[in-house]
Amino acid sequence: MPLQPDPRSSAAALRARGARATPARLRILALLEAADRALSRHDIETALGPGLFDRVTLYRTLDRLVEAGLVLRSVDERRVSRFSAAAAAGAHESHAHFRCERCGRVFCLADVRPARPRLPAGFRGVRIDLNVRGLCRACTESDS
């Protein structure tokens, strides 16, 4: 989890997974690795500068990064996909997010590792994710 993401190691990670190291992928990966929360396509487009990459390119790039296992996807209450760097979040089978009900931002709870619950007979669980909803620090503080 480097503070200054290294584009060379990102490029190597991409190539090791059979994906080309393109500007779009390196920029998006660096952005997600530096972020302290899960970003939507809209967040990413705004951060990189609107118009730098096409909307379709952003979606396809994110799909490819998820497929390569470098990025995790989750869907928020407002039906928007959000993305976080797998390296920063911890690429575990179980994962936890905090979703602020006021500002809509999503934070990774990297050190929370939810336990696998008992399932009904015949059901096979694979991945587990836990969502906590409430108010984030900024919204709690502006709540006085």
Place this chain on the structure above:
Amino acid sequence: MPLQPDPRSSAAALRARGARATPARLRILALLEAADRALSRHDIETALGPGLFDRVTLYRTLDRLVEAGLVLRSVDERRVSRFSAAAAAGAHESHAHFRCERCGRVFCLADVRPARPRLPAGFRGVRIDLNVRGLCRACTESDS
């Protein structure tokens, strides 16, 4: 959690929450209470008979039932909202679902009660939900 949902008690529950007991609300509530899984708007429309209620009415009715606390909403991996009766699921602050990655169906794990995790300073958690993804029984059995 009655096996045969009682429309009279549903009507009373609606009125107690300041909502009218209309045919759409009573039919949808009865359907959700009888279901063993969370239903999408499309599932509900199909079950009640296409054309019986307008799509907009279904969405607005479901919104109202969620607002009244009689129904819980969750969003699946495919960005579709799914609804389950709060009474059947257990209207707790924490809740768990199983989402089948093959058929897309969503099951309530009524007896699983995820623990509240530690949050970063300043964050206030309110509701918790746990999602387990994998294969449901039907899809596991057809997997041979």
Place this chain on the structure above:
DNA sequence: TTCGCAGATGCAACTCGATTGCATCTGCGA
């Protein structure tokens, strides 16, 4: 170093779940 092409990108059109505006209808308290 250059070359070729599979894979990546951009643009336009499209899909589909969900929402909004507005006219009409109705549950239910008075």
Place this chain on the structure above:
DNA sequence: TCGCAGATGCAATCGAGTTGCATCTGCGAA
């Protein structure tokens, strides 16, 4: 039984995400 706030239906619209197709380019091979 009457009035009206709240509920419903219809049409238009929104917005996240996808698809088809033409063009471009990273990168392995020559």
